[in-house]
Amino acid sequence: MRIHYLTLCAALAGILSGTSSCTRSSESEQTIEAVQTEQNISQVFDNYFEDRLKLFPLEATAIADNRYNDQLPNTLSLEYEEQVRQLYQKYLDQINKVDRSKLTEQEQVSYDIFKYEMEMSLEALKQPDELLPINQFWSMPITMAQLGSGSGNQPFKTPEDYRDFLGRIQGFAVWGDTAIANMRRGMAAGVVLPRSLTQKVLPQLQAMVVEDPKKTIFWAPVEKLPDNFTTTQKDSIRQAYTRAIKEEIIPTYKKLHDFMKQEYLPKGRTTSGISGIKGGDAYYRYLVRYWTTTEMTPDEIFDIGQQEVARIRSEMEKIKEQVGFKGDLQAFFRHVNDNPKFMPYKTPKQVLEAYRSIEQKMQPQLNKLFGITPESKFEVRQTEAFRAASASAEYNPPAPDGSRPGIFYVPILDATKYNAVGMESLFLHEAIPGHHYQISIQQEQEGLPKFRQYAWYGAFGEGWALYSESLGKELGLYTDPYQYFGRLSDEMHRAIRLVVDVGMHAKGWTREQAIQYSLDNELTSKEAAVAEIERYMAIPGQALSYKIGELKIKELRQRAERELGSKFSISAFHDEILKGGVMPLAVLEKKIDEWVAAQKKS
Template identity: 85%
Template sequence: MKKYYITYFLASALILSGTVSCTRTTEPEQATEAVQAAQNIDQIFENYFEERLKLFPLEATAIADSRYNDQLPNDLSQEHKQQVKQLYQKYLDQINSLDRSKLAEQEQVSYDIFKYEMEKSLEAFNYPSELLPINQFWSLPITMAQLGSGSSNQPFKTPEDYRDFLGRIKGFTVWGDTAIANMRRGMAMGVILPRMLTQKVLPQLQAMVVDDPKKTIFWAPVENLPASFTAAQKDSIRQAYTKAIKEEVIPTYKKLHDFMRQEYLPKSRSTSGISGIKGGDAYYRYLVRYWTTTDMTPDQIFNIGQQEVARIRSEMEQVKQQVGFKGDLKAFFKYVNENPKFTPFKTPEQVLEGYRSIEQRMQPQLSKLFGITPKSRFEVRQTEAFRAASASAEYNPPAPDGSRPGIFYVPILDATKYNAVGMESLFLHEAIPGHHYQISIQQEQEGLPKFRKYAWYGAFGEGWALYSESLGKELGLYTDPYQYFGRLSDEMHRAIRLVVDVGIHAKGWTREQAIQYSLDNELTSEEAAVAEIERYMAIPGQALSYKIGELKIKELRQRAERELGAKFSISAFHDLILNGGVMPLAVLEKRIDEWIAEQKRG
């Protein structure tokens, strides 16, 4: 079957690329060529997605595809890197051999996104990400604990599910050895974490090193064995997990911890930004392009950030005056943070009910702004206790098969200290119409190839979620000036990121400078500011995606409103953005411009 497909593809590609020429094509022949082109591109996308899942089985698990739930490839190895690189190059060559002009409009969008993705993914191989495999924010040791807890994407419903995760544990031990070898190479090459981040990783690893397997998070699925299992099945699982946790999980975390404390920490660097490593300046410029899906320079982003900070500060001053507060903005931040009237809750359930009531209040207005809405179920849940202390509010997408709802997780350490200011904007961002609408609608769209259904571009996805915060007044929210101040605070948080991320990674700012800049300009505590700045140190460029994406969506809306006048429909505009799924911002802009031209003609 595969041989036949390749032969067919190459023959068609020759025709489509013009290598085999003919003097004139009739309309039926043109129609046939279009059908062939569509079949070819669909097959390319299908084959790519299938091959990708084999190399990235955690992605399969995330979309409830259980075929690879027992696999955890060593993605730090040279062999795996080479396989992934070959995958991208192979499919870039295939997409380049198609004639884009023969494709239908939606397929041209898919073509543009796919080509962009292959090219940017290949460019990543120029930079040494495998030498920095662990940080305190994103890394496999954290992911493994979440998967192994039984409350994340890894299912624990059947005996086979339990066997599957034992396979991933074996993979983790191999990964741990390679991580140490890679970090040693990084130390020798000057590619190493900042000292402050290494110090934050150590307690995360240490927490997994215990004497009793039953005291680890990995024991939770064993504690909650389904009642339908036989006594023999339960006994077998308990024995297997006791052995695996004791002999593989705990030793792997201990080995990583001891290496990082004894060898890595003394060599960790004193600089805060990625420019402190060999080749760091070029690496950061790539990461800026990667996360923003633009060709913007760090300097351009830094300047936009400063302008946005000044604009939002001015709006904050207006709210401060509106509520009659006497004192400067910093004093107002302190007042909003500490006054007991902003912490009205007594129990976690009251906090969750507060969020559910926001959805109910804006429900009547949603149909005016959106023609399409998700079919997927949605829930608000409290973040699990084991990770609440270091977690932010977040959205976990639904399983495409409906087996898992979209979940808005809210970390509540102490309900009596939970500040209500900003709850409305947070719900708009993480839940409705932010991440829940965008991700669910993308997954539910008929006709989108799978690589688009399950794709993620932070500039689009986070940009949409931040844009959603700006819809509060149109949705009947922000009637309380303090909730609107919360919205401004959230927007300020994303504007500050443009300044401090570039400041740290391209302008030589210290961690302390960046923390102080945050404290001077937003509603936050020192503890929260420290955690945020260290996050930006760990994942350079990611924090830029939110504001850059939001500004582009706002710009496109203003353009459409200006050019279409009375013909502009806000629900049609929103539906167009959502039904195509995430895409690079340049592709989105082209799509909106074509829509505007179409509306003018219509």
């Protein structure tokens, strides 16, 4: 329609003026070319997203696109890797043919993100990820249990839904065999997990190995068969799931467990950092770039981490003095950790209700800080028992069609020992206005290409969530000095990550050194410090994204406040950050600088 309208206007202008000049013809051709370029790039983005979902069906399920719910590709196979490589190369070639200068401002942002994504994804395929397919934090055995529990992304509402998951069970059995083959290749190449991490994986796998299929988490959806299913359908599903769990699920977990215990564990490395594997130094430098979306070096990040630890520590000292505590900071940590007055709960329900009350408390202030708010529903839930012991509090995004709310998962092993200090900052980070606002608003934005609506960049997403913690006082929270101390402790936690992650993966630190550094500088228990340090060992570089992203967003806010003065609007700034969705930090900085320039002119 737009091409026809512009062409018609150009022709009419020539007729009415009695001319048909080359200038007007040229202008018309340029306009048509620009429109065609716009249409082409939109088609590139649409085609990419469609092609991607076929190769990454779990991503489709996560956004309630049910077309591929029966598929679980063997992501560890060489054939699959080649298909993924062809996908990224094909679309990198296509985007390189687009003239960026002829795009609109929004399209140029999309162009920059898309090109970055294709290039980084191709580089990722050169890394040895497929030789390290399992860890205690992120891996297919954990994902399958979450999907199969009936409380995750996989729907269990129709007979077809139940049949779909049987297809994924078959895919998991194939994946498990390839995982073992790949780990054997890793053993031969010197690319293996640290021994301490393998020891954490073993009980996770063992928990799924039972005699009775009805005793596994995979039976939960069968326990809750919808009432509208016929008796024949229910019987058929029970029989199919009994067989699939007994013959495919349990044997796959057993095979993985026995292999990792008998063959893999003895070959586990004693080093803590990824530099301990062959090519580990180069791999870590890539991971730093991937997770921070910057060109920062490990040394630069290490120095920033040390500076932040010192700054936050001095703020902690002030709170200790404010509450009149006598003793050093270490003693204050122990006081906050161990004093029963900070553990007022008796049941998990009380813990969840306390989190819900935080949302109510800050509700009146949210409209002052945000013009755009999510339409998606939101819930607080207790983390499932099977993974609670090794899980952190986390956020699971909503389904775009409204069929599943955004969920803030809280692991509660013993409610009577659940410490209330830091609950406000944790809610701000994981829920509102952290991950729930950022992810929901991104998904709900009309006009964004789908690859941006459902994208994730840790430096932006986790950076925003950590920045959200700093908004507590503006939202009417942190009135209790102990809750503010909890906020400082959470910020310290992310600053420590910069030091220990680089320390272990690039500077030869041991697991024990990193644990001790955490215990010396933050409010934590020995058990929690061990779990966190082992998380950084399992996913090198990921822990860097939080603080690096937060510091960039704070820097952009301070710059905007300084340059705009009385024209600065905090809600407009937040909206500008959120409405474009996640993006590499350099793209975000350019976008905000252009927004500031536009505000100056308005």
